[in-house]
Each structure stands twice: as C-alpha cells, then as structure tokens.
Amino acid sequence: MVLKIAQITDTHLFADRTTAMRGLVTWDSFGDVVAEVKAWNPDILLLTGDLTHRGEPQAYQHLIERIAPLNRPTYYIPGNHDDVDILNQEFKNSPFLADKVFQDKGWQVLLLDSTLATAQSGEGYLSEAQLKALEQSLIASSEPTVVVLHHHPVPMGIDWLDTIGVQNYQAFLDCLTRFPQVKLVLFGHVHLEFDEPYQGIQFCGSPSTCKQVLRDGASEEEAYPGFRGLRLFEDGTYQTEVIRSHPRQSL
Numbered sequence: 001m002v003l004k005i006a007q008i009t010d011t012h013l014f015a016d017r018t019t020a021m022r023g024l025v026t027w028d029s030f031g032d033v034v035a036e037v038k039a040w041n042p043d044i045l046l047l048t049g050d051l052t053h054r055g056e057p058q059a060y061q062h063l064i065e066r067i068a069p070l071n072r073p074t075y076y077i078p079g080n081h082d083d084v085d086i087l088n089q090e091f092k093n094s095p096f097l098a099d100k101v102f103q104d105k106g107w108q109v110l111l112l113d114s115t116l117a118t119a120q121s122g123e124g125y126l127s128e129a130q131l132k133a134l135e136q137s138l139i140a141s142s143e144p145t146v147v148v149l150h151h152h153p154v155p156m157g158i159d160w161l162d163t164i165g166v167q168n169y170q171a172f173l174d175c176l177t178r179f180p181q182v183k184l185v186l187f188g189h190v191h192l193e194f195d196e197p198y199q200g201i202q203f204c205g206s207p208s209t210c211k212q213v214l215r216d217g218a219s220e221e222e223a224y225p226g227f228r229g230l231r232l233f234e235d236g237t238y239q240t241e242v243i244r245s246h247p248r249q250s251l
C-alpha cells in the first residue's frame with residue numbers, strides 16, 4: 001500500500017485569469033500542471049502557499065475550479081502572498097480539509113503556517129505556537145512524518161532568496177532533529193527544485209506552477225512549471241519526484 005501525495009505550490013493566481021506574472025499567465029500554466037497531476041493520479045493534494053498573488057477571493061475561486069476535476073482531499077497552508085482570512089473563508093467546503101495534522105497509511109503529515117503578518121519582503125517565521133504544536137505532534141506519534149511549510153527552512157545558496165526564508169529556522173531544525181521519525185520536510189516559496197539531506201532528514205523545495213527561480217546554469221527543463229509527487233510506503237520509506245509540464249508560452 002502506498003499513499004500518493006501531490007504537492008502543488010506557488011500557483012500565484014489572479015482574479016483576472018489573463019494576468020501574467022513575470023511574463024507567464026499563471027492561470028494557464030496552472031492548468032497545464034493540473035493536467036500532469038491528474039495523469040499522476042494522487043490520493044491527496046497538498047497546497048503549500050502563494051496560492052494567489054494578491055489574496056483576491058475570485059483568485060481562490062479560480063483555484064477551486066481548477067482542482068475540482070481532480071476530486072481529491074486537499075490540505076493547505078498559506079504563503080506570504082495569500083490573505084489568510086480570505087483563504088480560510090474560501091476553502092471551507094469539500095474537497096478542502098482544514099486539519100493541519102493527519103495520519104494515513106502509517107504516516108503522519110504536519111502542516112505549519114510560516115507566514116509572518118509583519119513581513120517586510122515576504123520572509124517567514126515559525127511562531128512559538130507553531131513550534132509547540134510541531135513538538136507536541138512529534139511527541140504524540142512516532143509514525144514516520146512529513147513536515148510541510150511554505151518558506152524554506154534551510155539556505156538555498158542564493159543570497160536574495162536566503163533573506164526571505166524562515167527567519168528562526170534554527171529553532172525549527174533543533175526541534176526536528178530530536179525526533180528520528182521525521183523523514184522529510186516539504187516547502188514551496190523558492191520556485192525551484194531542491195533536494196538535500198540534513199542530519200538524516202530530506203529537505204525538498206518544489207517548483208512553482210508558474211515562473212521558476214533559475215540558478216546560474218539552469219537547464220531549460222528547470223524553467224518549466226511543475227509539481228512534486230510523493231509516494232509514502234507503509235514500511236516508512238518514500239520516493240519523491242518532480243514532474244513538469246511543457247509550457248504553452250515561451251519562457
């Protein structure tokens with residue numbers, strides 16, 4: 001038995017579906033990625049923030065319309081571009097689940113809110129309450145665990161990007177590394193694929209469904225919109241892959 005999770009992140013939708021972000025129409029590229037998600041056939045969707053660019057209610061409605069054909073239980077967290085109150089209001093009904101902790105097929109998934117209301121440039125922070133909730137969940141269950149948040153909690157090696165990650169990431173890492181059941185940390189925000197181990201935990205950043213951040217020397221493929229697929233096996237092992245769509249616009 002395997003649990004298949006699709007992480008969809010940084011959709012940056014607008015109320016006007018024709019609006020482009022850095023030259024790419026986000027509604028269109030999201031549609032292309034949703035087609036790939038459908039083909040991959042996940043059991044669950046995880047939406048990891050920056051779901052809209054400006055927090056408009058209509059933009060959340062557009063997202064609902066796009067994922068409706070997938071018809072899968074959908075968990076979510078906000079990013080720095082979201083309006084948390086509007087997001088929670090718009091995602092009240094099925095297929096959305098407001099739970100930030102869930103267990104399935106022998107795994108535990110913990111979702112954290114890393115947004116900071118007073119952020120100046122989109123940086124993140126894990127409040128005492130979020131860190132306490134994380135610790136309590138890890139004390140309560142020793143099932144293999146995936147921790148999910150919007151902002152990156154480890155440096156990406158890109159100067160400007162590393163100023164807007166989780167500001168108190170060391171407190172987060174100090175907590176995680178006390179619990180050997182933590183296998184994987186998933187995040188968005190960085191708009192690029194990242195896959196690195198740290199003290200036995202795999203840290204995975206995932207591409208946006210729209211525009212990517214490109215490192216020097218990045219391939220053409222790395223500019224494409226995409227999502228991350230995660231297979232969690234009952235024996236506590238996992239596999240993960242990034243799947244990209246071929247854009248209809250030139251990037």
Ligand SMILES: [Fe+2]
Nearest residue numbers: 010050189191
């Ligand atoms: Fe973003």
